[in-house]
Amino acid sequence: MNQLNRRQWLASLTFAALGAPAYARSLQTTINTQDPARSPLPLKDYEPRSMLRVTETKVERARFPVIDFHTHLSFTDRNAKPEKALFRAKREEILPVMDRKNLRAMVNLTGGYGAALEENIRYWQAPSPDRFIIFTEPWFNKASDAGYQQFQADQIERAKKAGARGLKVLKTLGLYLRENGATGPLVKVDDKRFDQMWEACGAMKMPVAIHTSDPEAFFLLTDRFNERYEELSAHPDWSFHGKDFPSNRELHEARLRVIARHPKTQFVALHVGDSEDLNWVSEWLDRHANLSVEIGARIGELGRQPRAARKFFDKYQDRILFGTDAIPYGNETPQQIFGELLYEIYFRFLETEDEYFDYAPAPIPPQGRWKIYGLGLPESILKKVYYENAARLLGLSS
Numbered sequence: 001m002n003q004l005n006r007r008q009w010l011a012s013l014t015f016a017a018l019g020a021p022a023y024a025r026s027l028q029t030t031i032n033t034q035d036p037a038r039s040p041l042p043l044k045d046y047e048p049r050s051m052l053r054v055t056e057t058k059v060e061r062a063r064f065p066v067i068d069f070h071t072h073l074s075f076t077d078r079n080a081k082p083e084k085a086l087f088r089a090k091r092e093e094i095l096p097v098m099d100r101k102n103l104r105a106m107v108n109l110t111g112g113y114g115a116a117l118e119e120n121i122r123y124w125q126a127p128s129p130d131r132f133i134i135f136t137e138p139w140f141n142k143a144s145d146a147g148y149q150q151f152q153a154d155q156i157e158r159a160k161k162a163g164a165r166g167l168k169v170l171k172t173l174g175l176y177l178r179e180n181g182a183t184g185p186l187v188k189v190d191d192k193r194f195d196q197m198w199e200a201c202g203a204m205k206m207p208v209a210i211h212t213s214d215p216e217a218f219f220l221l222t223d224r225f226n227e228r229y230e231e232l233s234a235h236p237d238w239s240f241h242g243k244d245f246p247s248n249r250e251l252h253e254a255r256l257r258v259i260a261r262h263p264k265t266q267f268v269a270l271h272v273g274d275s276e277d278l279n280w281v282s283e284w285l286d287r288h289a290n291l292s293v294e295i296g297a298r299i300g301e302l303g304r305q306p307r308a309a310r311k312f313f314d315k316y317q318d319r320i321l322f323g324t325d326a327i328p329y330g331n332e333t334p335q336q337i338f339g340e341l342l343y344e345i346y347f348r349f350l351e352t353e354d355e356y357f358d359y360a361p362a363p364i365p366p367q368g369r370w371k372i373y374g375l376g377l378p379e380s381i382l383k384k385v386y387y388e389n390a391a392r393l394l395g396l397s398s
């Protein structure tokens with residue numbers, strides 16, 4: 001006699017207890033109550049609720065003062081003549097949240113250039129120089145012009161005199177910027193026409209916040225094996241699979257060549273550089289003393305590898321900066337929506353050892369269907385990550 005499995009055994013007990021006719025009627029009743037016309041639940045509507053009973057610590061205010069090194073309070077209308085700053089929020093909307101959350105300062109990385117930069121400095125930084133810090137950006141729309149190298153280096157000096165405290169380089173370099181407009185080949189991250197710009201930043205003591213590449217899944221086919229299938233399906237333009245795009249690794253290696261060529265310039269690899277490969281990022285940090293990293297929009301990655309992440313924070317505690325990539329009213333990217341809930345999640349991740357909680361203030365995890373675990377950093381490391389490391393790079397007093 002074949003051995004019954006557990007489900008068959010339980011079913012046989014039910015069958016015996018009811019009797020064959022009664023059991024058959026019960027089964028038919030169950031089948032009849034199901035709606036054969038009902039469609040399967042769309043994945044986008046699936047919002048499972050965890051049954052785990054775990055500690056939930058609400059951290060409403062950071063334990064120590066914070067510099068958010070990675071925010072986007074404005075963007076630049078590059079088609080306007082002259083360029084115009086597009087503010088995402090008003091100062092009176094931002095400052096109360098900062099005060100409640102213990103944010104000493106916010107760095108608006110996308111401060112633009114030219115007239116837009118001056119507008120940002122007047123609005124954000126000039127009235128509250130201890131609360132808002134503005135970075136400039138390269139004039140990429142002039143990158144194909146004759147004499148660009150010297151022009152861009154001169155613009156760094158002018159931005160510094162106007163009040164900018166650093167340079168932000170978007171992933172535009174390497175993934176969007178093309179020679180002679182939209183049809184030419186992509187401009188490489190380590191293109192030497194930018195060497196004078198990097199050197200100028202070093203001479204002006206302006207840190208370079210550089211975003212290169214994206215999550216590795218963005219470079220893979222959006223299929224059933226891609227863990228970011230939902231995210232890429234919602235934002236197909238975020239995919240860099242195929243065409244003439246370089247690979248994730250090629251992009252990072254190009255940035256590393258830039259960092260090696262300019263040892264007197266301080267670089268900050270945004271988004272931890274490559275948060276999915278901390279061993280590789282550790283190699284970068286060991287090799288390049290002029291490199292730091294920032295954690296904005298990557299606690300979803302760090303928090304699902306908490307043991308490796310905690311070791312990473314322990315070893316590189318002097319070179320990790322707090323950031324969120326916050327965008328006021330950025331509903332398209334809920335993991336970056338500026339607000340109190342966003343900061344509470346980051347503080348919980350860094351300060352507590354809570355388990356299995358959301359990495360974004362959203363009903364459905366926007367980057368991938370997983371949850372995260374807190375690192376429970378000691379106070380000595382928290383002080384550095386929250387404030388001291390950024391203050392040192394920005395030349396601020398503690």
